[in-house]
Amino acid sequence: MAVDSPTGRRTQQERRERTESALITAAAELVVETGLRSLTLARVGERAGYSRGIVNHHFGSKQALVEALAHATQTGFVPGIDRIAPGLERLLAVVERYIGALGGVTVINRAFLLLWAEAATAPELTEIFRDRDEGFRTRLRADVEAAIAEGSVRPDTDPGDVAIAIMGQLRGIGLQRLLDPDAIDTERLRHVVAAQWRRALTMSD
Structure with missing residues (x-):
């Protein structure tokens, strides 16, 4: 007899x-392809080869689907960072690997950058991406603080300012890459930007 195991x-x-x-x-x-505004459950079901009913069954509403998409796009952009000890080298690895990842950006990562930009005017995204950005800045601040404590970064450095500047730079490069891929040589740029931050954080005035 078969058993429901x-x-x-x-x-x-x-x-x-x-x-x-x-x-x-x-x-x-x-x-x-068409932006968040034109996203519907029916179109998602059709694209995936399912009925709208299946989309409703799994998510229940467009808002729930958008939230699930936003959370899904926010994972795995810079893999392997957690294996590096907090400090200057991990901070620079984030910079280098983030820009490097833009060179082979997937549809999920493209969607993340587009949704992040749209979050400024889309209430259904604002809180999700505000929390995500704060988490990113928190990790960057922690690396700067650890680097100051270990003596590899100037003690007069403000960790919060550095976190804001790095995140803004990375997101900005990402959006430029989306708009004009041929203008951004990510393989070269990732080394250039990491080296610039190393000099900025370790040089005296």
């Missing part, structure tokens, strides 16, 4: 996760 339940969960991943990818593609 834990393995069966895991298979059902895997199917659900695959469906949600396909819907998120479809939503990201549509955001990149």
Whole structure:
């Protein structure tokens, strides 16, 4: 006699996760192609090869879908950073790897940059991306503080100012890359920008 085993339940969960991943990818593609305003559950379902009912079943509303997309786009942009100890080298690795990642940006990462830019005028995104940005700045500040403590960065450096400046620079480069990919040589630029920050943080006035 067949038994409804834990393995069966895991298979059902895997199917659900695959469906949600396909819907998120479809939503990201549509955001990149036509923007957030034109995103609908029906269009997402059609792009992913499912019915609108499936999209409703998984997310319930456009707002829930947008929130899921926003959270999905915010993961994994700069992998491997957590394996580096906090301090100057990790800070510079974030700068270098972030710009390097822009050279092979995926549809999910493109959607992230577009949604981030749109968050300034889209209330459904503002809080999500405000929290994300604060988390990014917090990690950057922590690296600057650790670098000051270890003596590799000038003690008169303001960690908060550096965090704001680095995040603004990285996001700005990302948006330029979206607008004019051929104008941004990410392989060269990632080394240039990291070297500039090393000099700025370690040189005396």
